[in-house]
Amino acid sequence: MIKTIDQDLFDTLFKISTVLGYDTFDVRPPSSTAYPFVQIGDVHVTPRATKNVLVGSSFITIELFGDHTQRKLLSDMMGAIFMAAVNLRQLQGYRVAANISASSSRMSKDTSVPNTILWHGVIDLEYRIL
Template sequence: MTVDQLIFDYLFQLSLNSGYSTYDHLPLETENAPYPFVVIGSVQTLPVVTKNALQGQLVANVDVWGDGEGRFKVSQMMNDIFVQSSQPVELDGYSVRLKIDDYDNQIIQDTSVPNTVLNHGMMTLVFNLN
């Protein structure tokens, strides 16, 4: 399995294990996804190849969506995912550790759906891969 898929699966399972509705895409209107929910988005691999191993960084984007009154819940969910992902983990022989000093998050109000205000939390998680 590729390292980007390993971290994607890890974050997806971490979110599910926390009891959050979790998707690999922004749910379609026909999916009737209740708020709040988590979307595990893109994962970028920044490899550093050595003689003996693949090292580098993995950059993962995680979004949390809540309704207009759910900002506090969105913030809690983001913090929970951050805290849980900050624990070092072994994934298929790779040692993966979150770079806490590179953590980035924000919550914005999204009005892209007519007559609706949503809270959109966006996190960027950077992992060292050894």
């Protein structure tokens, strides 16, 4: 059975992150989870009408969290995930091409946990569904 494009993309990027050796989650893990970790986030699909094939665009967000001493490590992780993600061409059931000029990454301080300063990296990716 062929997966939907959103599930296929999610599963593929989840696998890329785990193969790179990162603790990866589909939801925010328990507060006892050690930093750093990766959370594969929201997926958005914008289909374009055709007679018999799904084409269009798919967008996915990947978040990374590290403690206040892990800025460099988080940056390296973001770079590795970003490069693997933009070089992705084939999912299980779909061909895709990253729209690099529409993809981005950013790093910011996160103070959402009381009395804690974290680094929060966000990778936003756009793929064309071929």
